[in-house]
Structures are given as structure tokens and as C-alpha cells.
Amino acid sequence: MRTASDSSGRTASMFRTVPRTGVIYVMAEASKQGFHYGHPDWCNLGQGAPETGELPGSAPRLTTIGLDTESAEYAPVPGLADLREAVAELYNHRYRRGMASRYTAENVAIASGGRAGLTRLATALGRVNLGHVLPDYTAYEELLEVFRAFVPIPIVAHEREGFRLSPEALREAIVGSGLGAILLSNPCNPTGRLIAGEDLRRWVTTAGKLGCALIIDEFYAHYVYGPPSLRHAGELPHSISAAAWVEDVDRDPVVIVDGLTKNWRYPGLRLSWTVGPKSVIERVSSAGSFLDGGAPHCIQRAALPLLEPSLADQEAAAIQRAFTIKRDLMLERLGGMGIRVAGAEDGGPEGAFYCFADLRQLPESLSNGMLFFRAALEQQVICVPGVFFDVDPGKRRDHIASRMAGFVRLSFGPDRPQVERALDRLAALVASAS
Numbered sequence: 524m525r526t527a528s529d530s531s532g533r534t535a536s537m538f539r540t541v542p543r544t545g546v547i548y549v550m551a552e553a554s555k556q557g558f559h560y561g562h563p564d565w566c567n568l569g570q571g572a573p574e575t576g577e578l579p580g581s582a583p584r585l586t587t588i589g590l591d592t593e594s595a596e597y598a599p600v601p602g603l604a605d606l607r608e609a610v611a612e613l614y615n616h617r618y619r620r621g622m623a624s625r626y627t628a629e630n631v632a633i634a635s636g637g638r639a640g641l642t643r644l645a646t647a648l649g650r651v652n653l654g655h656v657l658p659d660y661t662a663y664e665e666l667l668e669v670f671r672a673f674v675p676i677p678i679v680a681h682e683r684e685g686f687r688l689s690p691e692a693l694r695e696a697i698v699g700s701g702l703g704a705i706l707l708s709n710p711c712n713p714t715g716r717l718i719a720g721e722d723l724r725r726w727v728t729t730a731g732k733l734g735c736a737l738i739i740d741e742f743y744a745h746y747v748y749g750p751p752s753l754r755h756a757g758e759l760p761h762s763i764s765a766a767a768w769v770e771d772v773d774r775d776p777v778v779i780v781d782g783l784t785k786n787w788r789y790p791g792l793r794l795s796w797t798v799g800p801k802s803v804i805e806r807v808s809s810a811g812s813f814l815d816g817g818a819p820h821c822i823q824r825a826a827l828p829l830l831e832p833s834l835a836d837q838e839a840a841a842i843q844r845a846f847t848i849k850r851d852l853m854l855e856r857l858g859g860m861g862i863r864v865a866g867a868e869d870g871g872p873e874g875a876f877y878c879f880a881d882l883r884q885l886p887e888s889l890s891n892g893m894l895f896f897r898a899a900l901e902q903q904v905i906c907v908p909g910v911f912f913d914v915d916p917g918k919r920r921d922h923i924a925s926r927m928a929g930f931v932r933l934s935f936g937p938d939r940p941q942v943e944r945a946l947d948r949l950a951a952l953v954a955s956a957s
Contacts, residue, residue: 545661545911546570549896553905566937566945569905571712572790573842573876573936581841582834585789588825598820601808602633602796606823609830610796616832618767626772629801632808635818636793637742638662640780640807641706643814644738644797645670647806651703654678654696656688658879658912658927660712660740667706668916675916676700682926685866686714686879690725697735704736704776709763710743713912713932714865714879715872717747719763727768727777736776736803739765743875745786745839748847761839762786763874766798773800787829787838792822846876849935849942853878856946857933860953861885865930876936879909883929886956892931898956899931902948907932 543551549569550558558565577584601607607628615625634640645666653673655663657680667675678696680686696702710717718726730737744762769775782795795818797807811817829835850872857864857880865879866872872879882890889895892908899906909930915921935942 542665544665545907548911549905549907552896553900556900556903558903558905565903565905566941566948567905568934568937568942568945569907569932571785571877571934571936573785573788573846574938575788575790576938578841578845580837580844582829582838585825585829588821590821594821594824596820598633598817598823600812600817601804602631602818603820603823604628606633606827606830607631607796609827610798613830613832613835614764614766614798617762617836618764619769619772624769624771624773626766626798630772630798630804632797632804632811633818633823634795634797634811635815637740637780637782637784637795638666639793639811639815639818640782640795640797641666641738641740643807643810644778644780645673646810646814647803648673648704652676652701654700654702654705654735655914656680656705656707656711657914658686658711658713658909659914660708661907661911661914663706664914664916667914673704676702677914677920678705680714680716682865685869685871686711686716687866688718690722690729693726694729694733697730697733702735704738705730706738706740708740708742708875709765710746710872710874712740712743712875713877713907713909713930715875715877716866717763717873719747719873723763723765724768727765727775730777731770731775734776736778737765738778738780741765741779741781742785744781745842746846746876747843747874748850749870749873761836773802776800778803783826783829786842787835788842789829792826794818794822794826846935849939850876850878852939853933853935853942853946856950860950862953876934878933878935879912880931880933881929882931885953889953889956891928893928895931898952899949902952904945904948906934 610631611626611628619625651673654676656678680688744764747763765777769777778799780797783789783792861884863881882895896906896908909927910925913925913927
């Protein structure tokens with residue numbers, strides 16, 4: 524006679540185990556110790572979300588989302604035509620002034636958040652070798668494993684080079700591994716390293732000449748800090764994008780994913796866009812028709828005013844001012860604890876809102892990312908161990924110790940008082956272990 528537990532086991536055996544991404548794992552562990560969103564006693568330096576309230580000089584915040592008979596209907600899977608056009612015009616305004624080839628609505632697809640946009644792209648990829656940079660965004664790991672049409676190939680950004688990947692290293696990886704596409708975040712999550720200027724131009728040119736698609740996650744493109752000389756001269760650009768170096772928007776194999784989550788500070792709206800050649804947009808829109816069905820109609824309509832170029836640039840400038848203060852604070856305080864931040868010696872992190880903190884000079888009890896994470900939880904501070912950014916789809920390198928084991932990612936995304944409280948607690952933790 525079959526028992527209820529037997530039945531449950533048989534049902535479970537029909538499904539594979541789906542691992543949690545690194546951030547989801549640490550948030551679940553924090554919840555076991557009493558954390559919940561909005562808890563006044565906790566400091567969340569783990570989840571990759573920016574503060575969402577008013578910033579000095581920021582664009583007016585969206586406070587209501589209307590719903591009427593029309594917006595209660597399904598929206599087109601590729602997105603509302605006027606929103607697609609607004610995204611295209613923002614890119615043209617920012618990056619393609621005076622250029623003959625310009626983006627149109629047909630170069631844009633709208634999706635329900637960055638993961639949905641990336642999943643559409645992964646579904647649309649053919650049988651290619653897909654390069655991915657180490658370290659990089661934790662959620663790429665499962666994305667790169669679940670789709671079997673392409674083969675994920677790691678590209679190592681070396682610590683000795685400040686976790687930078689030069690255009691020469693890019694060319695070597697494409698040719699040496701026969702890459703048909705590369706996926707990366709820029710600015711990088713977790714290191715904050717930024718590919719910009721001449722380097723970014725050479726990345727786009729190299730990939731185009733070798734027929735390798737660049738799939739660039741630009742969700743942190745407003746979080747650009749640059750060297751102090753550039754900041755003080757008031758010459759910092761509002762944002763960075765590979766779109767500035769594309770010669771022909773329909774021919775060059777450059778695909779950009781961005782959205783409201785980070786650069787507009789609306790993580791809860793889950794709205795993203797993919798910008799690229801029309802032929803790619805047609806394919807990802809087809810993927811969206813069976814993967815997700817398209818983004819909510821009412822949220823797309825509400826997002827339209829946010830993409831007006833002057834308001835978007837106003838928001839980016841406010842982000843840069845506010846987050847530069849928090850970035851400099853975190854760098855100074857971590858340095859005082861004896862914690863080196865990756866890239867700090869040459870001005871990094873230049874983008875995003877993370878410090879990739881090197882723990883290896885701390886006392887043994889805190890010198891490993893997982894140990895530090897557990898100890899920080901006891902102080903009601905959340906961080907993300909570095910091993911989660913050593914993206915390893917299929918756990919093909921699981922037999923090798925991770926070179927990211929001695930790091931944690933610390934976010935300065937929360938408001939300044941929360942960041943300061945967290946740093947006070949971490950300083951006390953380090954002092955007590957010394």
C-alpha cells in the first residue's frame with residue numbers, strides 16, 4: 524500500500540532540484556534569523572537593490588500606476604509601441620547624435636524585468652559557444668545551465684589585472700574558444716569594474732569583426748563614478764553604453780539589456796528592455812510569446828514619462844552624486860578595517876554600487892567569505908559570499924577551490940544611515956576577532 528510520503532517522494536523525483544541564486548540563498552538564510560524587509564534592526568548590504576526614495580535633485584518619483592479598461596488588456600508581447608519608441612529615442616539622444624544609423628521601435632523589446640529579458644535571449648541563442656566573464660552576476664549560473672543549445676565557456680578576469688578584461692584578452696578568448704556570443708555585466712556586478720571609452724569601442728569593434736555577439740547587461744549604467752579629476756570637473760557622462768560605439772544598429776552584433784530596476788531605482792516594477800538588431804528583437808519577442816507573454820500593460824504606460832531624456836539624465840546625475848558619497852564612505856571605512864576592495868588602488872569600483880571586499884588579510888575566523896557572511900548575520904548585517912560570483916553552470920569546476928572564496932560583496936545600495944550602521948557593526952566584528 525502506497526503511503527502519502529511515498530506519493531510525495533515519487534512526485535518530487537519527477538522534478539529536478541533548482542538551486543537558489545546566491546542573493547536568494549543569503550536572503551533565505553537571513554530570514555531564518557529573523558530578517559524581513561523593512562525590519563529596523565537589520566542592515567541589508569546583500570540584495571542588489573538601490574534605495575528607492577527621493578534623492579537630492581532626483582527626478583520626481585512615480586507614486587501611482589493607473590488602471591483603466593485599455594490597460595487591463597494584454598499588451599503586445601514585444602511591448603507597447605510608444606514605450607519601445609521612447610526607449611529607442613533615449614538611446615539615440617544619449618549615444619547616437621549625428622550618427623546615420625539610429626534605433627527605432629523595431630530595435631527594442633520590452634520584458635518583465637532583467638531576468639525575463641535575459642531568459643528570452645538565452646532561449647533565442649543558437650548552437651554556439653557562449654563566453655561568460657568570471658566573476659559576474661550570480662543569476663547567470665542557472666541561466667547558463669538550463670538552456671542546452673549553447674555551451675557556456677568561462678573567461679577569467681584575473682585579480683592581478685584588477686579584474687579587468689582588456690580588448691586583447693577579449694580577442695584571445697573569442698578566437699581561442701570559438702565564441703559565438705559573450706554575456707557580461709557592465710559595470711560589473713560584483714567588482715564595479717567598468718568598460719568605457721576607447722576600451723568599450725575596441726570591444727564592440729573586435730566582436731563585430733570576429734562575428735561574436737556581445738550581450739551586455741547595462742543595468743548599472745547610471746552608476747558611473749569615474750576618477751576624482753573627472754568628477755570634480757563636472758565632466759562625468761550621465762551614463763555609459765555600448766550603443767555609443769555601434770556603427771550600424773541592425774548589422775553590428777551588440778545586444779543591450781537594461782531597465783527600471785537599478786538605473787531608475789524601481790526594482791518592484793520589474794520592467795526591462797532589450798535593444799539590438801531588428802533580427803534579434805524579432806527572435807526574443809517570439810521567445811517571449813511562450814516564455815512570459817509580455818510585460819504588464821499598466822506598468823509600461825506608467826514608465827513612459829520616466830524615459831523622457833531630460834528626466835532620465837536628471838535621475839542619473841542625482842544617482843551619481845548620492846552614490847559617490849556612499850561609495851567613498853565604504854571604501855574609507857573598509858580600508859580602516861584592513862579590508863582591501865578589488866580595484867581600489869586604481870580608482871575602482873568605477874561603477875555599480877558594490878565593493879568586492881578582499882577578506883584574506885583578516886583573522887582566520889573572518890578570512891573566508893562564507894565565514895564572514897555567517898558572522899555578519901549574527902550582527903544583523905547581510906552580505907554575499909564571493910563564491911557565488913564564480914559562475915559555474917553545471918558545477919563543472921566544483922572539484923577546484925574557488926578563487927573567490929576570500930571575498931564578499933558589500934552593497935552601498937541602501938540609504939546612507941543603513942550603510943553607516945552596517946559598517947559600524949562590521950568594524951566591531953573585525954575588531955573583536957583581532
